[in-house]
Amino acid sequence: MQALQTQIDALIVKHQNMPGALLPLLHAIQDNIGYVPESSYTYIAKALSLSVAEVHGVVSFYHHFRTHKPGSHILQICRAESCQSMGSEALEAHAKKCLNVDYHQTTADDAITLLPVYCLGNCALSPAVMLDDEVYGRVSAADLDSLIAEAKA
């Protein structure tokens, strides 16, 4: 916990003088720690002269930020129209079934957190999914199975 605090403090010092610092700071915290701990709100608020409520308001407004530790990998399935036209609904159902989770949940072995996403910009190769920072196109149920297996290995 102490180590976490030191890490967050260093990021606050690095970002606090930027114009519009809050989003870059939250990104830095989530990139480094994996999530934005609610315990950090007080320090962030103080450094940026905001109220804790304002920090909470911003974190909760944006889909990207999360306040709890995710699984080792993040699997995002595109739910937008282009992917729907190529069968993403079946792919979503398949993912939920084989991971035994719903969206915004993490598998029992902490390996994968499943998230919905609304467009990955890979619409000519729908349906698309993103595993961590990599996009995959024309994804079949079998492709998804091997991606999941690779991630869990």
Add this chain to the structure above:
Amino acid sequence: MTIKVYIPRDSSALSMGAEKVAAAIASEAKKRGVDIQIVRNGSRGLYWLETMVEVATEKGRVAYGPVKVKDVASLFDADFLNANDVYVKPHSLSLGLTEEIAWLKKQQRLTFARVGITDPISLTDYLSYDGYKGLKNALQLSAADIVKTVTDSGLRGRGGAAFPTGIKWKTVLGCESTQKYIVCNADEGDSGTFSDRMIMENDPFVLIEGMTIAGIAVGATQGYIYLRSEYPHALVALNAAIASATEAGYLGDNVLASGIAFHLEVRRAAGAYVCGEETSLLESLEGKRGVVRFKPPLPAIEGLFGKPTVVNNVISLATVPIILDKGAQYYAYYGMGRSRGTLPIQLAGNLKHGGLVELAFGITLRELLYDYGGGSATGKPIRAVQVGGPLGAFLPESQFDTALDYEEFTKIWAVLGHGGIVAFDDTVDMAKMARYAFEFCAIESCGKCTPCRIGSTRGVEVIDKIIAGKDTVKNIKLVRDLSDTMLNGSLCALGGMTPYPVLSAMNHFPEDFGISES
């Protein structure tokens, strides 16, 4: 002799395994003792052919695709690197000379002139393909003349609103202020669109150059690119390009020794669709919740941190360099009516040949869907297309002869938006699509205005009743009533345009809602 082999680094190419193909080609070449240089270029945008590998020859580049790792050995067996003889020993994946592929050859690539050709993060490549000519010309002009050139070109905002870019710039130029900003809206959230991503990943310097010209034109010294968090590869490419441009004196305190300063920074968005709306984007850049602002004041007058701000889409800004290079008339020559120039069109969804087609305004939807798109990917009839993202109308087959032109689309109560076209085959359930439109609005609403915040949720509930066959006639009337409130009472396009997909689905496909006619 070292043979140059081009393998794209574009994220759609990567999504089809380009990284593994590049590794396989490198190792196979090493194994066979062949001397090759792999260049990671951008994608040509023929996405169904990714991974598309090109080999440099005396006649030009020769393409192969779609290449998978398992094809690599056979390509070497067919001596694909000795591509001058490609017509003698063609491989089954051989596509011939890239520039001669009809799909590409028929296009009019102005904004995308370099995309797929160059190594995106090589400034040397950029300069050798006409890069920074626009900026050099701009530095010879007065600020007012730069703005006039952009106005005369007829360029209209490519983000979707189609507002004349030059007029926006003129307003900012006319404002007295110690600080002004150029903000690039790179929060490309519309489903079916990827042209911004392609520019940023595959030709980032053209966006940087466009923003620098905008800064010089209106007197802004700081620029921000507000980039969606779903585009990690674009972030890397932009930051690398900004670093080289700064090092070479194209950005910084003294742009090309002109005495003019222009600094540029990429800011990451955080997954809120509404932040593609310009005032909500500005709130987000200021570090706040992305809640929409009332207008007036216009961002051009009171924008980022209360200062005069140009907010333009990626494509609008990336089109500025060619206008300043070749002149307003050159650009305005293309197009029809009041839609001047070209539109980078994105073919997406259920199409056989999806990808990027840049053409002058005026081409019909049907030509795009069949001549370029090759019909549906599933081989079934195309029943509906959605143009312009999740807030765009659904069009039935009877409207496929509409020309791509802002005004022609307005006439049929549709929008061109950012130029994304999503095709659906005859398995689509339009009542479900209408429900999704309301659902998406509910998920993404910023919550400031009631029609959008509450209307979207009530919309989902009423459509659910229609789908369940409960009081269909009465509930259809209710959806129309609710849509009227959202259309006329919402603060921004999110709530204000959600009725486009909903009502167009109902009007053109009433049978999916359990009624015989609209």
